[in-house]
Amino acid sequence: MITQELLTEDTRAMLEWALRLYRGSAKATNFLTQQRQLFEEPLRVGVTGRPKAGKSTLLDALDEDDFIEGHTSDVDAVLHLTGPVRAEDRSALQGNPIPVNTIVVLARADELGGGRVDAMSSAKMIARRLRAEPELGQLCQDVVAVAGLLAVAGRTLTDAEFDALVALAALPREELDELLLSTDRFMNPALEDVVLRQGLLECLGLFGIRLCTTLVRRGYGDPSRLAAELVQRSGLNDLRLSIRRHFTERAPVLKARSALVAVETVLRAEPRPEARGLHAEVERIQVTTQDFRELRLLAALQTGRIELPSEIATEAEQLLGLSGTSPANRLGSDDGADLLHIAMAVLDRWQAYASNPVWRRAQTTAAKTVVHTCEAIIDTLTRP
Amino acid sequence: MTMTALDVIDEALRQPAIGRRRDLTSRLSRLRGRLADPAIRVVVVGGLKQGKSQLVNALLGTSVCPVHDDVASAAPAVIRHADQSWAAVVRPGQQRLEPVEIERVAEEISGGQVVRAEVGVPRAVLSGGLVIVDTPGVDGLRSEHTSRTLAELAEADAVLAVTDSLTELSPAELQFLRFATTICPNVLGVLTKTDMSPRWRSHLERNRMLIAEAGLAIPLVAVSSVLRERALRTSDQNVNAESGFPALVGYLENTVKAQAGLLARRSASEAILAVTEQVSLGLRAELSTQDPSSLAGLEDAQRAAELLRRQSSRWQNMLMDGMADLMSDVDHDLRERTRIILRHTDQAFDKADPAKTWDQFCDWLADKLTDAVLRNYDWTVERTHWLSQRIAEQFDEESRGTLPDLGLRDPARVLERMGGLLTPDLAPPGIANKVITGLRGSYSGMLMFGLLTSLMGMPLVNFVSVGAGAVMGAKTLKEERDAQLKRRQAVAKTAVQRHVDELVFQVGKHSRDALRQVQRRLREHFTEQAEQLQDALSDSIRRARDLANADLVARNQRNQSIAEEINTLVALRQRAQALAITS
Ligand SMILES: Nc1nc2c(ncn2[C@@H]2O[C@H](COP(=O)(O)OP(=O)(O)O)[C@@H](O)[C@H]2O)c(=O)[nH]1
Ligand SMILES: Nc1nc2c(ncn2[C@@H]2O[C@H](COP(=O)(O)OP(=O)(O)O)[C@@H](O)[C@H]2O)c(=O)[nH]1
Ligand SMILES: [Mg+2]
Ligand SMILES: [Mg+2]
Numbered sequence: 001m002i003t004q005e006l007l008t009e010d011t012r013a014m015l016e017w018a019l020r021l022y023r024g025s026a027k028a029t030n031f032l033t034q035q036r037q038l039f040e041e042p043l044r045v046g047v048t049g050r051p052k053a054g055k056s057t058l059l060d061a062l063d064e065d066d067f068i069e070g071h072t073s074d075v076d077a078v079l080h081l082t083g084p085v086r087a088e089d090r091s092a093l094q095g096n097p098i099p100v101n102t103i104v105v106l107a108r109a110d111e112l113g114g115g116r117v118d119a120m121s122s123a124k125m126i127a128r129r130l131r132a133e134p135e136l137g138q139l140c141q142d143v144v145a146v147a148g149l150l151a152v153a154g155r156t157l158t159d160a161e162f163d164a165l166v167a168l169a170a171l172p173r174e175e176l177d178e179l180l181l182s183t184d185r186f187m188n189p190a191l192e193d194v195v196l197r198q199g200l201l202e203c204l205g206l207f208g209i210r211l212c213t214t215l216v217r218r219g220y221g222d223p224s225r226l227a228a229e230l231v232q233r234s235g236l237n238d239l240r241l242s243i244r245r246h247f248t249e250r251a252p253v254l255k256a257r258s259a260l261v262a263v264e265t266v267l268r269a270e271p272r273p274e275a276r277g278l279h280a281e282v283e284r285i286q287v288t289t290q291d292f293r294e295l296r297l298l299a300a301l302q303t304g305r306i307e308l309p310s311e312i313a314t315e316a317e318q319l320l321g322l323s324g325t326s327p328a329n330r331l332g333s334d335d336g337a338d339l340l341h342i343a344m345a346v347l348d349r350w351q352a353y354a355s356n357p358v359w360r361r362a363q364t365t366a367a368k369t370v371v372h373t374c375e376a377i378i379d380t381l382t383r384p
Numbered sequence: 385m386t387m388t389a390l391d392v393i394d395e396a397l398r399q400p401a402i403g404r405r406r407d408l409t410s411r412l413s414r415l416r417g418r419l420a421d422p423a424i425r426v427v428v429v430g431g432l433k434q435g436k437s438q439l440v441n442a443l444l445g446t447s448v449c450p451v452h453d454d455v456a457s458a459a460p461a462v463i464r465h466a467d468q469s470w471a472a473v474v475r476p477g478q479q480r481l482e483p484v485e486i487e488r489v490a491e492e493i494s495g496g497q498v499v500r501a502e503v504g505v506p507r508a509v510l511s512g513g514l515v516i517v518d519t520p521g522v523d524g525l526r527s528e529h530t531s532r533t534l535a536e537l538a539e540a541d542a543v544l545a546v547t548d549s550l551t552e553l554s555p556a557e558l559q560f561l562r563f564a565t566t567i568c569p570n571v572l573g574v575l576t577k578t579d580m581s582p583r584w585r586s587h588l589e590r591n592r593m594l595i596a597e598a599g600l601a602i603p604l605v606a607v608s609s610v611l612r613e614r615a616l617r618t619s620d621q622n623v624n625a626e627s628g629f630p631a632l633v634g635y636l637e638n639t640v641k642a643q644a645g646l647l648a649r650r651s652a653s654e655a656i657l658a659v660t661e662q663v664s665l666g667l668r669a670e671l672s673t674q675d676p677s678s679l680a681g682l683e684d685a686q687r688a689a690e691l692l693r694r695q696s697s698r699w700q701n702m703l704m705d706g707m708a709d710l711m712s713d714v715d716h717d718l719r720e721r722t723r724i725i726l727r728h729t730d731q732a733f734d735k736a737d738p739a740k741t742w743d744q745f746c747d748w749l750a751d752k753l754t755d756a757v758l759r760n761y762d763w764t765v766e767r768t769h770w771l772s773q774r775i776a777e778q779f780d781e782e783s784r785g786t787l788p789d790l791g792l793r794d795p796a797r798v799l800e801r802m803g804g805l806l807t808p809d810l811a812p813p814g815i816a817n818k819v820i821t822g823l824r825g826s827y828s829g830m831l832m833f834g835l836l837t838s839l840m841g842m843p844l845v846n847f848v849s850v851g852a853g854a855v856m857g858a859k860t861l862k863e864e865r866d867a868q869l870k871r872r873q874a875v876a877k878t879a880v881q882r883h884v885d886e887l888v889f890q891v892g893k894h895s896r897d898a899l900r901q902v903q904r905r906l907r908e909h910f911t912e913q914a915e916q917l918q919d920a921l922s923d924s925i926r927r928a929r930d931l932a933n934a935d936l937v938a939r940n941q942r943n944q945s946i947a948e949e950i951n952t953l954v955a956l957r958q959r960a961q962a963l964a965i966t967s
């Protein structure tokens with residue numbers, strides 16, 4: 001990211017300033033020292049949601065080191081797990097002072113769709129609707145439906161389990177349908193293999209078993225193909241992509257965000273007159289950081305809250321860093337090309353958009369943000 | 385031989401002694417009408433997507449309620465028995481029922497252009513007046529869904545509290561159950577989706593424990609609507625048993641309907657006892673005028689009538705004066721409460737910058753004002769009851785009657801009206817819009833919230849004691865002290881002042897209207913009581929006079945028939961008493 005290094009430097013300097021200013025307060029010094037250390041560490045993502053939301057299962061599926069269950073302090077970004085999005089979820093998200101670091105996950109998504117075979121596509125449609133909802137869109141970067149249980153099963157499917165699924169799929173259709181009508185029927189103690197079936201139910205859920213037997217019947221005849229299909233259908237890949245786009249690629253910005261929030265906390269908890277300058281600096285970084293604006297706009301474009309003609313929108317997303325944040329990535333060209341020349345042309349075009357009288361206000365404001373991005377690209381390219 | 389409440393009322397209406405008194409027959413006929421249409425409202429409530437609508441569909445074997453993986457029910461659906469299926473909807477801002485095809489009613493309900501839907505279907509479960517109400521459900525405390533649901537809950541004879549069996553009850557759900565029992569004692573908990581929950585039995589057990597620990601007496605049943613629908617489709621008794629629905633239907637038949645019958649019989653019994661008492665008094669008075677001292681009886685009756693006239697002017701004065709006092713006290717109370725809020729506001733905006741703290745402030749203000757309005761309302765209700773008791777004491781025990789519902793009690797209706805209270809124009813525009821959006825979103829919801837918490841015996845709103853400054857103090861910038869800031873602060877203060885004035889005005893107007901209505905209702909009630917007394921007295925006076933002029937034979941005949949009438953009345957009273965005891 002062009003301005004990311006600058007931002008990181010500014011943030012580090014801001015932390016040092018705060019440490020000097022609060023030398024006299026042991027509590028503040030402690031807190032800030034810890035924050036300075038956290039700032040240098042890798043991005044930490046917290047996984048939140050009510051009990052039994054599926055946090056542990058999802059963490060299992062993601063298998064990432066720096067993801068923490070339950071914590072919201074000391075993390076840079078948040079996966080918020082929920083079923084149907086409730087008022088309590090919205091209010092949980094509302095306290096975020098700089099809301100550019102949250103992905104809402106519709107967890108246990110198979111249950112959201114009543115456990116029917118088409119449950120996941122239904123859950124994905126709900127995610128899409130929520131993503132475009134203006135109110136929720138302002139509180140998070142993305143909404144993704146995931147069945148964590150299915151994803152874990154896909155990653156850990158054993159040969160014995162696979163064989164059991166194949167045996168089930170081989171039953172006469174009616175018999176299988178009757179068996180899969182309910183968990184009680186599936187666990188009918190009068191039948192053989194109850195223990196094996198218990199194991200299947202625990203690791204796949206009724207939906208997972210319905211899906212697997214359907215897939216096996218459709219010809220997913222070997223364990224690794226079935227496993228990959230399960231992971232794909234679970235929505236885990238969508239979530240990974242979203243995490244990469246919104247968190248990993250923006251890591252320095254999210255780190256800066258955490259530091260800014262932390263310093264603001266101290267300024268608020270222990271206000272003092274000589275902190276005036278630091279205060280102004282915190283505000284300056286927030287307001288002038290193009291990254292924060294880019295993140296918000298990117299989310300708005302991707303979720304459809306702001307609409308631009310489709311080709312223009314695609315260009316905007318690329319310029320804003322959707323497929324990479326180097327100047328070449330942003331301009332969609334090879335490194336060899338005359339980037340500066342291209343960047344100038346792009347800037348001209350976007351300046352025209354920004355003053356297009358036909359566009360609505362939200363659209364011209366968006367164009368202005370892209371103009372700043374273009375200017376920053378040119379700035380990077382012309383720096384010695 | 386068991387007689388129904390309606391049988392006994394009909395018998396009472398056939399009594400000549402009762403038939404002569406138009407006031408009493410009309411009272412019994414009204415009651416008869418209510419009992420003949422004994423709508424027993426079973427309201428289905430719970431959180432979003434817990435399976436409420438599908439439960440109703442599966443129970444009745446219909447598809448009138450919208451079922452969807454995403455949020456679908458935006459308005460309540462009221463479903464009752466009918467020989468032929470029909471459906472109608474009420475559009476926003478209208479009263480009229482607009483007929484729609486029954487196949488389209490689910491779509492209408494989820495479409496959002498409907499305030500409520502009414503449906504009739506030929507189903508045996510609904511016989512005997514059972515009415516099932518599917519609600520949008522509760523989601524948080526400020527949502528439209530929640531307030532529509534609570535409004536239905538307020539009218540419930542029985543409640544089905546729905547939660548799915550995929551997880552155990554959350555603290556919020558438990559709290560809602562507690563709240564529901566304070567509104568309606570007949571609550572059944574229904575755990576849904578057992579078909580797809582591997583752990584529904586352990587969740588059922590755990591929930592039973594949680595409910596018992598919370599000190600609640602709420603029975604639970606676990607069901608699967610999917611299995612029930614399949615059972616209905618394939619007429620498979622086994623699957624129906626597996627669905628758990630027989631227990632639910634059993635509860636509706638054996639508990640809800642049975643208790644509703646008992647309630648109906650009780651009110652019929654009470655009414656008949658009161659009516660026969662009055663008539664017998666009249667007849668006995670007439671008998672006593674038959675003996676030589678009959679003239680004395682006549683004089684007694686006339687004296688009683690005179691006393692009554694004097695009493696009547698006394699209670700009327702009490703009502704008028706009492707109400708006038710009450711209105712001014714209520715107004716003063718609200719002003720006092722909001723004045724304190726305004727003082728806090730001024731203090732806060734002496735320091736804080738409205739541009740930075742406005743949203744928090746709006747929340748705080750909405751909460752505080754809501755609290756003030758609610759407390760004011762509670763107090764009004766209390767005072768009104770006190771006043772009506774004092775007036776009732778002017779009548780003797782027998783003739784004061786049961787105090788009518790004062791109409792101030794239904795929170796839903798009052799609160800709905802409160803929702804629209806907001807003043808539309810608060811200059812300057814920038815801030816004004818925010819005041820309005822900030823508050824409009826939260827008023828009715830907050831009022832509900834306050835009621836919820838006060839009904840649950842919790843402190844009203846726990847931030848009540850917190851001043852605006854404390855809420856916003858976090859963001860106070862002491863160092864910023866320029867003219868711009870001063871101007872913003874002044875603008876904010878005036879905007880709030882104006883808003884509060886408007887609120888006080890609107891709420892004041894509302895409570896005055898409400899109180900006037902109460903006054904009318906009380907006047908009607910006591911007037912009716914007084915007229916009944918008057919009628920009874922003039923009846924016996926007239927009879928005594930007639931008899932004094934009649935010949936002895938006729939007099940004896942009349943005596944005989946009076947004795948017979950009194951005897952039938954005694955028998956009737958026994959049947960009425962029996963009504964209340966039979967189960
Ligand atoms: N059907 C289904 N069940 C799930 C899924 N994820 C978790 N669960 C179940 O939900 C329960 C709670 O999950 P857990 O991950 O421990 O939730 P946590 O309390 O948020 O950590 C467990 O019984 C899981 O098996 C899912 O994607 N689908
Ligand atoms: N498997 C299963 N799914 C159910 C059952 N009841 C409801 N659902 C599903 O739960 C979701 C919400 O149901 P709905 O009745 O619309 O919930 P409401 O919002 O509470 O009215 C839908 O996807 C239904 O298919 C049930 O008994 N079994
Ligand atoms: Mg866990
Ligand atoms: Mg519904």
